[in-house]
Amino acid sequence: VCFIPGGLDCSISFVSHVLGKVCVHGWQKEILEVLVPRLTDLTKSDYIWQRICWQLVECVPDRWMEAVVLGFVQRAPGADVLSRLLGNLVVKNKKAQFVVAQKMLLLQYGHATAVLQNLLGYLALDSSRRPLLLRVLQDLLETWSSSSAVKHSPAEQQLYISKAILICLSHLKEPEIASCRQELLTSMMEGVKCHLESSLPQLRRLGMVVAESISLSINTEGPVLKFEYEEDDETRELKSLLVQTPSFCVVPSLPDDDRSEKAGAALPLVPERNEKSYTAALVKADEESDAELDSDDDLIPYDMSEDKELKLKAPMYIRECIEVLTGSRSEDVDKWEATVKALESLVRRNPAATREVSVELAKILLHLEEKTCIEGFVELRQRAQVAVLTTDPIPVAKYLTSQFYSLNYSLRQRMDILDVLVLAAQELSCPKFHGKTKHSGVQKPCIQLLPESDSSKGWRRIVDERIKSKTRRFDMGQSRVELASCPNEFNSVAGYFFFPLIQHFDRPLTTFDLLGEDHLVLGRLVHTLAVLMYLAVNTVALLEFVWALRFHTDSYVRQGLLSCISSLLLSVPTERILSDMTEELLETQSWLGDVMEKDPDGDCRRLALQNLLLMENLKKKLEAVPS
Amino acid sequence: MALPPPDPQFVLRGTSAAVHTLHFSCGGAEPDIPLLFSGSENGFIHVWNLKTHRVDTALDGHGRKSVCCVKTMGGKDRLLSQGRDQRICLWDLAEGRTSVTDSVFTEHVGFCRCSLLQVAQGRWLMAMAARSLEEVQILELPSKTSVCTLKPEVGAKLGMPMCLKLWQLSCGSQPVLLAGYEDGSVVLWNVSTGKALSRLVCHQEPVMSLDFDSEKAKGISGSSEKVLSIWSLNEQQNLQVYKTHELINAGISDITIRPDKKVLATAGWDHRIRIFGWKKLKPLAVLDYHTATAHCVSFSDHSNPRDRLLAAGSRDQRISVWSIYAQT
Numbered sequence: 001v002c003f004i005p006g007g008l009d010c011s012i013s014f015v016s017h018v019l020g021k022v023c024v025h026g027w028q029k030e031i032l033e034v035l036v037p038r039l040t041d042l043t044k045s046d047y048i049w050q051r052i053c054w055q056l057v058e059c060v061p062d063r064w065m066e067a068v069v070l071g072f073v074q075r076a077p078g079a080d081v082l083s084r085l086l087g088n089l090v091v092k093n094k095k096a097q098f099v100v101a102q103k104m105l106l107l108q109y110g111h112a113t114a115v116l117q118n119l120l121g122y123l124a125l126d127s128s129r130r131p132l133l134l135r136v137l138q139d140l141l142e143t144w145s146s147s148s149a150v151k152h153s154p155a156e157q158q159l160y161i162s163k164a165i166l167i168c169l170s171h172l173k174e175p176e177i178a179s180c181r182q183e184l185l186t187s188m189m190e191g192v193k194c195h196l197e198s199s200l201p202q203l204r205r206l207g208m209v210v211a212e213s214i215s216l217s218i219n220t221e222g223p224v225l226k227f228e229y230e231e232d233d234e235t236r237e238l239k240s241l242l243v244q245t246p247s248f249c250v251v252p253s254l255p256d257d258d259r260s261e262k263a264g265a266a267l268p269l270v271p272e273r274n275e276k277s278y279t280a281a282l283v284k285a286d287e288e289s290d291a292e293l294d295s296d297d298d299l300i301p302y303d304m305s306e307d308k309e310l311k312l313k314a315p316m317y318i319r320e321c322i323e324v325l326t327g328s329r330s331e332d333v334d335k336w337e338a339t340v341k342a343l344e345s346l347v348r349r350n351p352a353a354t355r356e357v358s359v360e361l362a363k364i365l366l367h368l369e370e371k372t373c374i375e376g377f378v379e380l381r382q383r384a385q386v387a388v389l390t391t392d393p394i395p396v397a398k399y400l401t402s403q404f405y406s407l408n409y410s411l412r413q414r415m416d417i418l419d420v421l422v423l424a425a426q427e428l429s430c431p432k433f434h435g436k437t438k439h440s441g442v443q444k445p446c447i448q449l450l451p452e453s454d455s456s457k458g459w460r461r462i463v464d465e466r467i468k469s470k471t472r473r474f475d476m477g478q479s480r481v482e483l484a485s486c487p488n489e490f491n492s493v494a495g496y497f498f499f500p501l502i503q504h505f506d507r508p509l510t511t512f513d514l515l516g517e518d519h520l521v522l523g524r525l526v527h528t529l530a531v532l533m534y535l536a537v538n539t540v541a542l543l544e545f546v547w548a549l550r551f552h553t554d555s556y557v558r559q560g561l562l563s564c565i566s567s568l569l570l571s572v573p574t575e576r577i578l579s580d581m582t583e584e585l586l587e588t589q590s591w592l593g594d595v596m597e598k599d600p601d602g603d604c605r606r607l608a609l610q611n612l613l614l615m616e617n618l619k620k621k622l623e624a625v626p627s
Numbered sequence: 628m629a630l631p632p633p634d635p636q637f638v639l640r641g642t643s644a645a646v647h648t649l650h651f652s653c654g655g656a657e658p659d660i661p662l663l664f665s666g667s668e669n670g671f672i673h674v675w676n677l678k679t680h681r682v683d684t685a686l687d688g689h690g691r692k693s694v695c696c697v698k699t700m701g702g703k704d705r706l707l708s709q710g711r712d713q714r715i716c717l718w719d720l721a722e723g724r725t726s727v728t729d730s731v732f733t734e735h736v737g738f739c740r741c742s743l744l745q746v747a748q749g750r751w752l753m754a755m756a757a758r759s760l761e762e763v764q765i766l767e768l769p770s771k772t773s774v775c776t777l778k779p780e781v782g783a784k785l786g787m788p789m790c791l792k793l794w795q796l797s798c799g800s801q802p803v804l805l806a807g808y809e810d811g812s813v814v815l816w817n818v819s820t821g822k823a824l825s826r827l828v829c830h831q832e833p834v835m836s837l838d839f840d841s842e843k844a845k846g847i848s849g850s851s852e853k854v855l856s857i858w859s860l861n862e863q864q865n866l867q868v869y870k871t872h873e874l875i876n877a878g879i880s881d882i883t884i885r886p887d888k889k890v891l892a893t894a895g896w897d898h899r900i901r902i903f904g905w906k907k908l909k910p911l912a913v914l915d916y917h918t919a920t921a922h923c924v925s926f927s928d929h930s931n932p933r934d935r936l937l938a939a940g941s942r943d944q945r946i947s948v949w950s951i952y953a954q955t
Binding site: 300302 | 629630631632633875876889890897898899904909910911912913915952
């Protein structure tokens, strides 16, 4: 398309119409690929061309405006180019304003960060557009701080909104911030609360990063909000959005990637070492220069082979351990430490003695708090608890499951109970892999020690692997054997682990409300049940439990429920599934279909899909076997 | 084939409390009885007769608060003791008396043992941790007049003084103080001017004990970590690290260099006493007798080298006395 230069006052509304129609009909990419670069060049320094361009877009009829604007925003190589191309379109045209300020930010979330940068930078560049930027920020913050949005909108959308907020903040100037400081503060407080309540760590981190950034911009002097979280690529990317390279372009100084990366984020400060510090000034004794007679040679050393590291004598008997751990004598901290370290092996080596005092020991361990600073105290305690539980499963399981629903335990303690039950269940179901292994590193894919922090992730991995392996095996026509090869001691005691946990989940206590606020523990509980299910065979009760909770609002809980289903499908013998549970299976299948299509959480959808595939496999398998 | 380490020559029992400090007084000629003074956690100072191995006298002057330091002042008739009742007592023990002649109220609630230096006949300088957190006070005894107060500069963040050593190069020269602090540094102070001459960060943990050989201008310090630090003083009065020695077990309560400067002994938290050659810090022996933390170690001042003894006091309430490397 060739444009006529010069001072001719020509009407280009026809061109606008053409452009609009082409864009709306889906040829947006092709035409704008050609148009936008040309216009970029032409408008670089020629003001006339800029005006022509503005007229061009302004004359696009409303019904096609969205497609055109969207295309421009996506394709412009930078905010200032966009500014040149669109001018004050968003101020003059209501439709364009809607698209830019509402639709692209709040209703869509698939655009790249560069597009966001374009859009928001464009709004920031002109004083007549800046009020729009402020309004946009307010809208974004409203969404960000709304608890229902945090609970129900997909993680990707929340990330998108967070990015937009950060970019807006980076553009705001001090007087503007001052004018809306109060609203910023209010939104930040509300928003951070909703985010921190979420069960998904990613959302919590998002909330923390955004809140920190808001706090930083509204409190330029004075204390700012600072959270502790693990930095990862996402948080680093988010933080880099806060810094903008000024794009006052007389010269179009556009970096290709609009994300101005903070160079070497936060260089660790090398502490200034005192030059007299003892590590720096390690001087080896200079023997040659010492002319004096070496009188040390007269002194003959004695035998020092017995001189070894001091090992504190740990107790040798279980009852002695109990005494030490419950004793209040504070002088014997060394002995206490030695006891904690030695307890697991003592328990394993003395099963008979342990059985005599198992419940007492379990009780002590559950309440044991760190007296001194031992490395790995939490792990030591947990391993001791697992040892006690596996040595005497029935009474200890009874005790632990009863304590799970009792008053006045902390959430951490309840989750510890669940962890211990799972680890012990694993060990009981396949003992030969657990006797001596210290850490997760067991090779067999079917058994894997729980990672300390997030058991759900570990189990999702296990379930995924199982699904993969099972699918493969089906294709190759082999039959499933795996688990049956180890003697499963867990089966006989599984009931004591499983049923008490299920029994009381719907009864709220004063300090513990599984169905209410403590949904983190509920999620954990569901995951735990999935594991226990996997290791034993307890179909019907579990299915009913899952059914009752399937509409739970927390996505972590739903994920757990779906892993329960996976465990069920993977571990129960096929014949049993189809004979006992045909009806339930059908209902489950339709539920899974719903989840797969409509659930806002990506992980839930994926798990539902996996479950459906498993069910398909089952059906095919049965059909394949001649009856 | 190295010989196994010797057993203690004898063991003194009967303090009924952890032993925190020891001091020999064996320099007198016959018929003077060689004595060992010990201070315990129950506030008693025991005077041990090294011939009979029994307590001759028990001194009770610190209100049953732990005695952390005992020293004689020019002979066994005058004793100085420091207790955790914030008092330093001067005792007159001549002719069977057991009276406190004077006392200094230190207002110090820490564990820093004081240091004594005889500067003239009948005159001593005593360095002690003072009331204010980082300061060291120098007093003249027996007049108890304050000579100076050694204050670290603002922002030095040395922490409490942990151990002190007053010394002078020769009689009549300037007395100087070496002080080990909570932050792991050793500072050399000029007592007359009250200024710090040099500071050396030897340890990452508080300096528990130090000793200094003024002839060789070399000192050694131990801390709660596994490292012994040996440092030297050059002509410009600057401290420099000379060497470090890594121990098997962490924690040193006390270090003493034998008066003949040939060996040194350390008392460790691992219950063991270690002997090193002072020249090159060659490990010589590990004496493993005590069953609890060794708190203090002290060499005797026998005029006949063959009679020399080493004593160690421990939390297990016993004092072990050894004869080791006495032949050299």
